[in-house]
Amino acid sequence: MAEEKFDALIVGAGPAGSTAAYLMAKAGLEVLLVERGPAPGSKNMFGGRMYGHALNRIIPGFWEEAPVERPVTRETITFLDGEKSVSLNCRDTAWGRPPYHSFTLLRAEFDAWLASRAEEEGAILATGIRVDEPLLRDGKVAGIAAGDDEILADVVVAADGVNSLLAQKAGLCTMFAPRQVGTGVKQVIALPPDVIDSRFQVDAGDGAVHMFVGDCTEGLPGGGFLYTNKNTVSLGVVVGVAALAQSELPMSRVLEGFKAGPHVAPLIEGGEVVEYSAHLVPEAGLGMLPRLFGDGMLVTGDAAGLVVNLGYVIRGMDFAIASGAAAAETVIAAKAAGDFSAQGLSGYEKSLQDGFVLRDLEAYRLAPRFMENERLYTTYPKLAAGLASKLFEVDGRPSVHLLSKVMGTLKDDHVSWWNLAMDGWKGGRHL
Amino acid sequence: MKELGIEQLLGLDKFEVDDGQAHIVLDKAVCASCGAKPCTWACPARLYVLKDGEISFDYAGCLECGTCRAVCPHGDRAVTWNHPRGGFGVLFRYG
Numbered sequence: 001m002a003e004e005k006f007d008a009l010i011v012g013a014g015p016a017g018s019t020a021a022y023l024m025a026k027a028g029l030e031v032l033l034v035e036r037g038p039a040p041g042s043k044n045m046f047g048g049r050m051y052g053h054a055l056n057r058i059i060p061g062f063w064e065e066a067p068v069e070r071p072v073t074r075e076t077i078t079f080l081d082g083e084k085s086v087s088l089n090c091r092d093t094a095w096g097r098p099p100y101h102s103f104t105l106l107r108a109e110f111d112a113w114l115a116s117r118a119e120e121e122g123a124i125l126a127t128g129i130r131v132d133e134p135l136l137r138d139g140k141v142a143g144i145a146a147g148d149d150e151i152l153a154d155v156v157v158a159a160d161g162v163n164s165l166l167a168q169k170a171g172l173c174t175m176f177a178p179r180q181v182g183t184g185v186k187q188v189i190a191l192p193p194d195v196i197d198s199r200f201q202v203d204a205g206d207g208a209v210h211m212f213v214g215d216c217t218e219g220l221p222g223g224g225f226l227y228t229n230k231n232t233v234s235l236g237v238v239v240g241v242a243a244l245a246q247s248e249l250p251m252s253r254v255l256e257g258f259k260a261g262p263h264v265a266p267l268i269e270g271g272e273v274v275e276y277s278a279h280l281v282p283e284a285g286l287g288m289l290p291r292l293f294g295d296g297m298l299v300t301g302d303a304a305g306l307v308v309n310l311g312y313v314i315r316g317m318d319f320a321i322a323s324g325a326a327a328a329e330t331v332i333a334a335k336a337a338g339d340f341s342a343q344g345l346s347g348y349e350k351s352l353q354d355g356f357v358l359r360d361l362e363a364y365r366l367a368p369r370f371m372e373n374e375r376l377y378t379t380y381p382k383l384a385a386g387l388a389s390k391l392f393e394v395d396g397r398p399s400v401h402l403l404s405k406v407m408g409t410l411k412d413d414h415v416s417w418w419n420l421a422m423d424g425w426k427g428g429r430h431l
Numbered sequence: 432m433k434e435l436g437i438e439q440l441l442g443l444d445k446f447e448v449d450d451g452q453a454h455i456v457l458d459k460a461v462c463a464s465c466g467a468k469p470c471t472w473a474c475p476a477r478l479y480v481l482k483d484g485e486i487s488f489d490y491a492g493c494l495e496c497g498t499c500r501a502v503c504p505h506g507d508r509a510v511t512w513n514h515p516r517g518g519f520g521v522l523f524r525y526g
Contacts, residue, residue: 036514036515036517036518037518037520037522038447038518038522041523041526042522042523042526043495043520043521043522043523044523044526045523045525045526046526106525106526107523107525107526108523108524108525108526109526111526127517127518128517128518129517130513130514130515130516130517146517147517162497163495163497163500163512163514165513165514175500175506175507176501178501178502181501183473183475183496183498183501183502184496185475187440188525232525234525241473241498241501241502244469244472244473244498244502245467245469245473245502245504246469247472248472249472250437250472250473250477251472251473251474251475251498252437252440252475252476252477256434256435259432259434260432260434265432268432269432271432273432273435273440273443274443274524274525275443275444275523275524275525275526276440276441276443276444276494277444277494277521277523277525277526278475278476278494278496278498279494279496280496280497280498280501
């Protein structure tokens with residue numbers, strides 16, 4: 001009896017894997033989508049927001065059926081320093097109309113939906129299966145081994161997330177270094193929908209995203225985040241692992257401290273914590289890009305480190321979805337040509353370049369290095385909050401003009417003009 | 432809001448604990464020789480606890496993030512890291 005063999009075997013039913021499965025199945029390929037959780041999404045978490053453009057190209061108007069939470073119409077960045085804070089706040093109500101700009105969402109529900117779309121197109125979903133290693137034949141990836149089972153396929157797509165043991169075991173990527181990843185922890189906090197609307201000053205059902213920089217991470221590189229869902233908010237912090245290693249700060253307590261701070265506590269007052277989760281965030285961009293393809297294998301999404309963090313914009317899901325789509329396009333062409341060698345799959349990288357994924361990673365290639373600058377998390381939030389506080393303060397003492405206030409604060413905070421100018425210049429160019 | 436300890440936080444989550452197999456295994460000898468032991472604070476679930484000078488680790492409340500593997504100065508020599516077997520481990524209801 002001839003061995004059963006799939007056209008494509010996709011490991012991980014997250015946004016990259018399910019998008020790849022959806023498009024391949026739609027094109028008539030025999031696809032097996034393998035997920036280690038008992039249901040797609042049960043192992044997945046993120047901060048909270050997906051920019052919609054990538055999925056809208058694949059499933060136009062996806063928001064009509066997808067379990068998204070709120071379209072984001074308000075963006076806020078807050079610099080924190082003890083009792084002081086200063087915020088940049090932007091609202092654009094156009095983002096709250098189709099095609100929308102971005103959505104908050106929760107992964108357990110959303111990822112399950114996307115995987116179900118792949119199933120509807122004919123992909124076979126197998127849950128509760130941990131893939132142990134790639135199956136190598138004649139030096140080529142020919143399938144996977146899971147427990148006692150071996151499953152064959154012409155091509156294996158690694159969509160197994162940031163801790164991609166599969167891509168590592170296939171020799172396409174190496175273990176990341178501490179400075180290339182951040183640890184994110186998050187609490188989902190239940191609040192009534194109307195309280196969320198009024199507290200975050202959005203129209204009913206619209207969403208707000210709030211980023212925090214400064215002492216929310218106790219000065220470590222990273223930041224805090226808050227995303228409003230329908231009847232919960234996702235609140236968390238991300239800290240660079242290299243700095244965390246030196247810090248002796250327990251992550252769970254950093255988040256509790258952030259929650260209790262005077263600028264966050266009122267936002268979540270009366271809420272009830274319903275879940276606690278953690279995840280690694282790939283943060284090195286092109287600096288941690290693996291070999292994206294090999295004989296019989298492609299690497300997508302977080303497994304390939306496809307994330308951009310600019311502080312004010314954090315993108316992962318749109319890259320994951322677009323890389324899944326590029327993988328599908330590549331595999332469909334490889335099947336037509338009957339060539340699943342590295343050569344036959346090399347169109348994947350070109351497809352990522354022609355699309356926005358590698359183009360944007362290239363554009364922001366120096367951002368990860370810039371974001372390691374500790375002044376961004378200590379000196380500058382303190383400077384900004386202090387300056388703003390002085391601006392608004394009236395105390396009966398002799399009046400001081402704006403320029404003198406700025407100069408005085410710079411001097412008091414021991415901020416070097418040279419550093420400020422250089423960091424400003426670099427930030428302007430790299431972010 | 433009241434401050435929540437790690438037991439309370441993990442108590443909010445749903446786990447399907449695999450009694451038959453630990454997905455993370457430590458080499459106690461390497462851990463004993465480690466000076467810094469960053470796992471004891473970096474692990475978001477605080478599962479690495481120093482007891483009588485020795486690291487004790489309980490995989491049952493693992494959030495499967497991979498921080499321990501990333502932060503460990505001894506890498507794979509100390510931490511043999513894997514995902515839990517299929518169907519087991521943490522089950523996010525929100526994510």
